[in-house]
Amino acid sequence: MSKKKKRIEYFAPYDHTGMAAHFEKMAAKGWLLCGMGSFTNTYTAIEPADMHFTVTYFSEADSTDRDTLSRYEEFLDMCTTAGWKLAAEKSVIQVFYSTAYNPQPLETDPVAQVMTVEKAMRSGGVAAWRASMFASFCYLTDVLWDLYDNPVRFFMAGNSWYSILPWLSTFLFLMLHIGVYNRWMKKAKSAAESGLSLPPTATNRPLNFITVIVFVLNIAVWTYTYGRLFVGILLGMTIIVFTAAVYISRYFKKSGTTSMENGFFTGAVMVVIMFGAMWAAGEYTNYTYGIQSIRSDKTPVKVQEYISPVTGKKREFYVYDDEIPLKIEDFDEIVYDDYSYEYSITENPFMTIIEISQDTVPTVKHRELYCEIVKTDSDHFYEKAVDNFTYSSYETESADLWGAVKADKFIYPRNFVYVLQYPGKVVRLSLINWEKLPTTAQRAVIVQKLAEI
Amino acid sequence: MPREKFQTLTEQMFYILMALKTECCGIDIMESIKKMTDCRVNVGPGTLYNLLEQFSEEGIIRLTKVEGKKRSYILTEKGAALLEKEFSRLQRQTEDYRRFFTGEC
Known part of the structure; x- marks a missing residue:
């Protein structure tokens, strides 16, 4: 062999x-x-x-x-x-x-060769580059707007500041590729018109090398940011959608449609397939409940099945046993011993986000605690964090009760949410399925615990 | 500014269309051009094939028969007119050259 x-x-x-x-x-x-x-x-x-x-x-x-x-x-x-x-x-x-x-x-014949290359690129490479550049531009704009408009939601959704890098680099490199191709094509046409051989294209080797590096880095960043499962699903969906697109396009081509009709129909079918693939991914991987529920850093200690009260379908609840700095038993007795304790810290150059949760299977109505803390030195991000945590229906709460600079609350039967502003720190504390408001003594314990975080 | 497609013909395009005055396939076209030009003009298979495709798309030539992998083409009326136009253009160029160098103008 x-x-x-x-x-x-x-x-x-x-x-x-x-x-x-x-x-x-x-x-x-x-x-x-x-x-x-x-x-x-x-x-x-x-x-x-x-x-x-x-x-x-x-x-x-x-x-x-x-x-x-x-x-x-x-x-x-x-x-x-x-x-x-x-x-x-x-x-x-x-x-x-x-x-x-x-x-x-x-x-x-240089003239014929230019026509051949242009035709081949129109049906292959350049069309795909333009579509990908447009897609990456749309996503990049959306991400940057989200990052500006609601950075807390952006980072709490599992994104990190470097998750924009794959889209940014993809956009820049595709733009560069298209620019270099257009420049070469212009030169090639001019050379062919003058009866000269086409200019060499070998000068693009450094760009090609960088493209490979960018591709590998993008996969690495995605994997690091979202976990292997997410990248696997994303790649799988991309392969399914693009393979389907090739066959659909060929089918429409054979049916004698114009290239514009072909592009429209293929695009429409691709969108349907993409949503279908997302739905299927949701059905089989709990994707609709947020891929973040399947943590890549830790294996759950237990998986509890339950029937979703919304869809009536079987779902899984993952029980974790993280050490958390503020828990219900710190200030009250608990009568339930199957809580899932989760603790996460997200750090980026703009802020640190700490998330604490002590919750139960959605169908079990026991007291739960959620605490989200944003620590930042920037006034802009501090304001954004307050905006993100506070809704118009929230009322002013006595800040002194919480030892805070400012406090807001949302009191709803059995659900109490407090947004507490400390210097350089914004806290949203949610007490769910709680029978009565926390007492002064309980608040004192919570304030003390929060001060240590 | 790039010229309009096939507004003028390159040497290779010109000879391919000439060869298609009678029905013939790709290999015959290459042989025929070699014979016509005493091997001065060589049309590469890549160029020939892509030009045949483009000529066919523009209605300059048409497919006449397919025998296995062999496909034969012939010049259409549009193609003949294009060839004639190119010939006139070249002729005018030659005449201009002659007039200029013999001092007739």
Whole structure:
């Protein structure tokens, strides 16, 4: 069996001279290209040889249409007749090699070559880049607005300040890629018009290298931020949606729709599939209850099943046993011994968010405690934290009772919520299923505990 | 400013269309051009195939038959007119050259 190796390599699809030069170098080192993936290329071991490589584009090479396939096969035959062998192919790209000293070029007319590259890129690479750039821009705008408008909610939703990095880097790099491609295309057209050969594209190698790094870093950041399960679901959904899109687009193409109709219908079906996939993910992974309930840092001590009073479906409640700095037994007796204790600290350059919870299965009505604390030195984020915790229905509470600078409360039968403002610290304390308001003595214990956090 | 598609023809486009005066397939076109130009013009398979596709899309040539993997094409009326127009353009260029260098203008 011949020895093979896979290398992480990325080339922009139009970078034909860059690819050819790289594969020639690899052949001289004893590695012949035999397979191409999105971010990897596979090589097979050979005797080091001086080979010529050339890259061509057949814009419908990935079609399943019999007529197109037969045209593609004839095209490959003609290239073979001209003395070239197919090394590997990917989507609209074909890479040929020849061991002849001076093989007949496959592309002999720069004007035709520019048209070919432009057509192939329109149906492949550039269209996908533009769509991804638009999607990343929309998400980035949404995230940045959320970060500005409600930073506490943003960070409490499990995001971190660096979770914008994948979207920011994706947007910037796609913009850069499109810019570099447009610049090259402009130069190429001008060269072809003047009867000159197309300018080389190999100068984009550093950009291609950075793209691989950005891709790997993005996956790492996502995994670190949201956990492996979330990234797995996200990648799975992306693969399902994009694979479906390819087949749907082909179906509409065969049905004789225009490219605009094709784009519209494919987009509409993709949205339906995406929501379907999200619903399915929710059904089977508790996603709808927030992926954060499945913690990646700790295994629950117990899983309790219950029937959701809202949907009537079976759900799971995870019981954790974190050490928490403020718990019900600190200031009152408890009659229930199956609480889940959870404690988390989120730190970022803007604030520290501490979340404490002592809760029960949603169908069990015992006293529960939730405490969210935002610590920050910034007046802006302090105000945002107060805004986030306080609603218009809240009434002013005596700050002295809590040893606070300012206090608000929301009193509802069996549910008491207090928003307490201390210097550099905003606290929202929620007492759920509580029979009566906390006494002065109980408040004193809570204030003392809060001061230690 | 980029020129309009096929408003003028490159040398290779010109010879491909000439070869398609009679029905022929890709390999025959390549051979025919070599013969017409004494091997001066060589059309690469990549260029040929993509041009055939584009000509076909523009109605400049049409597919006449498919035999296995072999596909044959022939020039359409639109294609013949385009070729004629290009020929006239080249002829005018030649005449301009002659007039200029023989001092007729």
